[in-house]
Amino acid sequence: MENNNLPTSPNKARNITLVAIVAAIYAAITFVIQPIAFGPVQLRVSEGLNHLAAWNKRYIISLGIGVLIANLVSPLGWIDWIFGTLGTVIMTGVTYLLTRRVTQPIIKILISTFVVATLGMAILAAEFTFAFNIGAHGASPSGAKGGLLAQWGAYYVSLVPGEVVSLIIGGIVVYALSKIINLER
Structure with missing residues (x-):
């Protein structure tokens, strides 16, 4: 007869702890x-932590939870809870898939930066376009003249600079961490 009440294995406990720590750090910074x-x-300087997904898939979960917690105070409310979290899970998932076999930290960070700044910000721009067009509380106008594509483009262009700055800061921190800690383990 199996005992289903056995303590959690050290690796499982370590993974859960790391997921919780990264989620808490993301939320706290935000x-x-x-x-x-x-x-x-x-x-959002905490976005620099998105690079961690290039090292281990557990960080996809961490960052998703961290974004959900941080977005609980978002002016967009439920829209940001759902779409902000989903966008993070998608972009960090793509980052993980594209970097699984990459061994050089700089290349991992460059790939992550590209994915987050393009795919991630495209999703966030779509979220803002949606929120504004349904008249959601907390939504801001894009300032663009024209249809949905013009609005999306205006949001995208306004989001990318801050994201790139956050990714550069995060890239430096994650690169330094990768030199002293095995982020894949």
């Missing part, structure tokens, strides 16, 4: 910089 972490022009 809360601290809250005034500049939301909206169509933002500098």
